[in-house]
Amino acid sequence: MLSIKNLTKTFYQGPAEKTVLSGISFVVKRGQVFGFLGLNGEGKTTTVKIIGSLLFADKGAVKIGQFDHTSADAKQLMGFMPETPQFHTHLTATEVLRYAGELFGLEKPVLDQRIPALLEDVGLSEAADRRVKTFSKGMAQRLGFAAALINEPPLLVLDEPLDGLDPLGRLDFKKLISRLKKQGTTVFFSTHILSDVEEICDEVAILHNGKIIAQGSPKKLTSAKKTLEETFVELVKR
Amino acid sequence: MKKIWAVAKNTFKETVRDKLLYALLGFAVLVIAGSLLAGSVSLGQDQRVIEDFSLTAMLVFLLIITLFIGTQLVRREVERKTIYLSLTKPISRDQFYLGKFVGLCLTSAVSAVVMGTIFLIVLYLKTKSFEWVALWAIGALILEIWLLTAVSLLFSSFAAPIASAIYTFGLVLVGHSSLTIWSIAQKSGGFLKGTLEAVYYVFPNLEKFNLRNEVVYHLHPNPTQTVAIILYFVGYTVAVLLLGMSVFRRHEF
Numbered sequence: 001m002l003s004i005k006n007l008t009k010t011f012y013q014g015p016a017e018k019t020v021l022s023g024i025s026f027v028v029k030r031g032q033v034f035g036f037l038g039l040n041g042e043g044k045t046t047t048v049k050i051i052g053s054l055l056f057a058d059k060g061a062v063k064i065g066q067f068d069h070t071s072a073d074a075k076q077l078m079g080f081m082p083e084t085p086q087f088h089t090h091l092t093a094t095e096v097l098r099y100a101g102e103l104f105g106l107e108k109p110v111l112d113q114r115i116p117a118l119l120e121d122v123g124l125s126e127a128a129d130r131r132v133k134t135f136s137k138g139m140a141q142r143l144g145f146a147a148a149l150i151n152e153p154p155l156l157v158l159d160e161p162l163d164g165l166d167p168l169g170r171l172d173f174k175k176l177i178s179r180l181k182k183q184g185t186t187v188f189f190s191t192h193i194l195s196d197v198e199e200i201c202d203e204v205a206i207l208h209n210g211k212i213i214a215q216g217s218p219k220k221l222t223s224a225k226k227t228l229e230e231t232f233v234e235l236v237k238r
Numbered sequence: 239m240k241k242i243w244a245v246a247k248n249t250f251k252e253t254v255r256d257k258l259l260y261a262l263l264g265f266a267v268l269v270i271a272g273s274l275l276a277g278s279v280s281l282g283q284d285q286r287v288i289e290d291f292s293l294t295a296m297l298v299f300l301l302i303i304t305l306f307i308g309t310q311l312v313r314r315e316v317e318r319k320t321i322y323l324s325l326t327k328p329i330s331r332d333q334f335y336l337g338k339f340v341g342l343c344l345t346s347a348v349s350a351v352v353m354g355t356i357f358l359i360v361l362y363l364k365t366k367s368f369e370w371v372a373l374w375a376i377g378a379l380i381l382e383i384w385l386l387t388a389v390s391l392l393f394s395s396f397a398a399p400i401a402s403a404i405y406t407f408g409l410v411l412v413g414h415s416s417l418t419i420w421s422i423a424q425k426s427g428g429f430l431k432g433t434l435e436a437v438y439y440v441f442p443n444l445e446k447f448n449l450r451n452e453v454v455y456h457l458h459p460n461p462t463q464t465v466a467i468i469l470y471f472v473g474y475t476v477a478v479l480l481l482g483m484s485v486f487r488r489h490e491f
Contacts, residue, residue, distance in 0.1 A: 049491070052322070052325070052326040053325065053326065054322060054325060054326065054490065054491040055490045055491070056490060072328040072329075072330070073328075075326065075327060075328035075329075076328045078326070080322075080326035080327075082319065082322040082326070084319075085322070085323070086318050086319040086320050086322070086323075087320060087323060088248065088252055088320050088323075090251060090252050090255040090256075091248070091251070095251075096323070099244060099248050099323070100323060100327065102240070102241070102244035102247075103241055103244055103245075103324060103327035103328065103329050104327060104328060105240060105241065105328070147323060
């Protein structure tokens, strides 16, 4: 569903340059929940932004289904939530979702039906007509999640979706991911909160120093004696 | 087209929910209505003063709206990261950019209609007749503001809001001095002549949109002049939009 091949990205700031991704490759299979792990500043967000066409890769290819990720066909298949989603503060939650839906070319009757259901799913029904500027970080995160689901995407790309959520919110998120997985949705998300990953991911990849240093199912990567967190720390310290 | 319209609607909503717009519009309406007073203290030139004063006030306030709201819009989307919501959806960067332009044009058109209506009412109260030529001047003013909206969007796609407001304002000053620049160029020679002629051709000739004299002296618009204004507006605006889109296409967020 999502394939990344030899992705390379270097940032330049004056004479200084920093290579964040050095030719990473991986494939997320249809229906999988894929966790993209790494320490802060390792390039997880850079990878997610390249997938979302917000940044350009220096080299490499990203495909969503059979399409190049920058094409409208590819974006039509994807729901995207950035890290700490931000919204136009003059809009209400309903208006934000309507705007997102209109960019997918969804018609009014479809949106009229889908928006209340989505707000219900993410626990924002009561805030449907409230301006987004009054939302807490957790509420914005939930709205971001709803906006990513507006097109009922076969592929969901989420950047640090658990950030800013309280324990209840994280539980809701995990339930929602499980439900989407049952419906056949492919989920790719970056995170550094490993305790939740073990429960919900079919496969994980660990990014360190611009390279994928380990990839596989959480069970395969961990041993009976070690948690994913312990394995992760051991791998990045190596 | 539907996607451009979705961005335009959102942009329009954003600007019309901005308190600054209402403050500026309120002030503009007061100034235009105040032209009635300015006209009454002139010696037999009431109508001329009202027309000149109101059309100038409209230009100034529409320009302020463009400078304060237009130059901030794209930059604010980038700084607040709200642009992520749009660009990760199946909309091209060109469509997004055009949507912003159309939304801003809608805002300035609505503002111009509000100010223009007050101006026409004031003029009617004074003359008891309807001045068609004033409507024509308002139309040209809207085209000028739309052209400047395209320019301010171009600047705001690579410069900070204050810088792009200053650049746009500078361009307005040069654009309204086109005829002076041309006449100085004709009296000069060598490098200066070439430079001034280049400035004349590269910068928009905003005096083409200035029909205040036609209104004041009741000169009726001729079709050739109207077509020339529209063609000039379309040509220059499309060129600026294409340039802006090519800059915006290369941006990383």
